[in-house]
Amino acid sequence: MNEQTGLRARKKERTHRAISDAAITLFLELGYDRVSVADVAAAAEVSKPTLFRYFPSKEDLVLHRFADHQGEAARVVRERAPGEPPLTALHRHFRTGLKERDPVTGLNDHPEVLAFHGLVYSTPALEARLARFGAQDQDALAEALREAVAVEPYDLAPRLAATQLVAVHQVLARENWRKIVAGRTADEVHPEAVSDADRAFGLLGEGLGSVLSALRAG
Structure with missing residues (x-):
């Protein structure tokens, strides 16, 4: 240059x-x-x-700040350590985000971050656009999972798993944000956030049963 x-x-x-x-x-x-x-x-x-x-x-004036995270779950799956199951890699990545207080996990108590999330969560047009981002992430993650387990193109397992994984991330992030908005600090919420993530990913793996069996096996 x-x-x-x-x-x-x-x-x-x-x-x-x-x-x-x-x-x-x-x-x-x-x-x-x-x-x-x-x-x-x-x-x-x-x-x-x-x-x-x-x-x-x-909407892009606000939500471009999520752009750095677009396709992140798919990247985590593709760049995971050899032999590491995709579900394990995604769980580990989310816990790392919690530790680093990544705003995308909802566990960040900086006033500007809280105000930004409040703006997004209270504005229907922004939530709708964010949902479309989520759908794009689901598509990218489903393709990464399909590559990881080498299933047939018509197999629904990767898409079903991707939908649930993206939803779990969104629910956990919003719950962390709600706890902080209620007056607690990120440090106070962190142990609960980790416990919630562990439980959510555990339930996800168990609840989808045979759908995720291939993904757990790597």
Whole structure:
């Protein structure tokens, strides 16, 4: 990368961050439905066409922060240690996220993170878009599981397992967030969060029975 290309990339990153920060600030202050895309563009001092080049929709102004986690479960399955069952790898990865207070696990008590999650969970349009992200993650995870256990293309087991795994992650994250919003710290909730995750993944493996037997066997 030459110097000019590097400067353009940094400028784009600054613009992206400025638009995102302006959007989140306005949404938290006034409410998502009361802020227009034009309001965000004005606050970020860019034109609407420029804004849409960085964020194709109003929902993307918020939910792009989940982009780094798109397809993460599928990556965990594909990059797991040799011989490690996919379910074990996903369980371990979630516990690591809890330990590191990854916001995607819900176990993070930073005020800005709590406010951000509150915005998402209280806005139907954002929840609907987040559900679509979840569906995409299910598709990617199902394909990774299918590769891991080498089943036939028409076998429903990987898709059924992927649906349940994504749902478990979402339920655990929201429960952790609710406990913190109720006034507890992430450190206080952590032992319960780990216990809940252990129980959830255990029940998932047992409950799906033969559907997950191949996945548990690796």
